Amino acid sequence: MSVVTGSPPGHIISDGGVEPWMACVTDALGDEIEFNYFPAGQLVALRELQSGLENGIANAVPIPVGYASDRLPLNNVSMLPGLGTSAQQIIGSYSRLIREDEAIAAEFAEINAVPIWAMGFPPYQIISTGPAMRTLADFSGRVIRSAGGTMTLSIEALGAAPAEVTVADLYVSMERGVVDSTISGLQSVKPYNLQEIMRSVSTNGAFGTFTNVFAINADFWAELPENVQTVMSDCGLAIEQSIAARMDAESGSLAQEFAALGIDVFEFDADAAAEINGRLAQVLDGWVERLEGRGLPARAVLDHYQAIMAGQ
Structure with a gap:
């Protein structure tokens, strides 16, 4: 096999x-x-x-x-933010x-x-080669790597520009400034050596997965x-x-390890988190509208997924 x-x-x-x-x-x-x-x-x-x-x-x-x-x-429902x-x-x-x-x-x-x-993965976080992106305004104009699908919708909702870059090319793209940030799980940082070039990472974001x-x-x-x-x-x-x-x-443990390397490991404060999550909530409706327009039962699938999640 x-x-x-x-x-x-x-x-x-x-x-x-x-x-x-x-x-x-x-x-x-x-x-x-x-x-x-x-x-x-x-x-x-x-x-x-x-x-x-x-x-x-x-x-x-x-x-x-x-x-x-x-x-x-429809399986992309599993990657939606929040x-x-x-x-x-x-x-x-x-x-x-x-x-x-x-x-x-x-x-x-x-x-x-x-x-x-x-x-x-656990909820994705914002990882950047620049200063911490602590507010919604900090996302404006940033070029953020996307893996495609719902992640692209999330990045656009935050006022940033998505760039679809393969994960194999991510290190070089961030190092050269083709993209200045990525949305990723902390578990994916070390396999791609991103800890060598990143300067900041959030820990309480809800950017999907x-x-x-x-x-x-x-x-x-x-x-x-x-x-x-x-x-x-x-x-x-x-x-x-x-x-x-x-x-x-x-x-x-990974957050502690990155902080020990001098990386700015930060949490969004309550106001910033509320504003960011408010924007990300729009992604769910946009996703449903786009797929329903193709004749797919996106609303029913999302409702089913949320009902299951509420009982977890």
């Missing part, structure tokens, strides 16, 4: 998700399953993971939802949405994918014995719990 990722070694998606999932499955099944593992874009580049899975180049990949927004538009305060809440809610919502399930069926486990769904090609899945499918699904649920707990625990 070929398992392909696009993330660098040591990234949370790999060493907190894909690799322990394979270990869990192997522990349960022994010689009944064998993995051929191609990490870090060796076989398929990060932005091509979804198409690589659909076309059968890979049997299993973590689909970056933000990079597949053209094929998974929804969820922790990885545990975000992952738990998105996992339930995937399992319960017919429109979400239909998107995965359309790309010939069977979702096994979901992953979402980035989600991935580890999925298996549906044709390959259909050929697996039922006991293997059960083990893979059970291991997926276990990974959701462990990766969420790990990321939430790491958020505080």
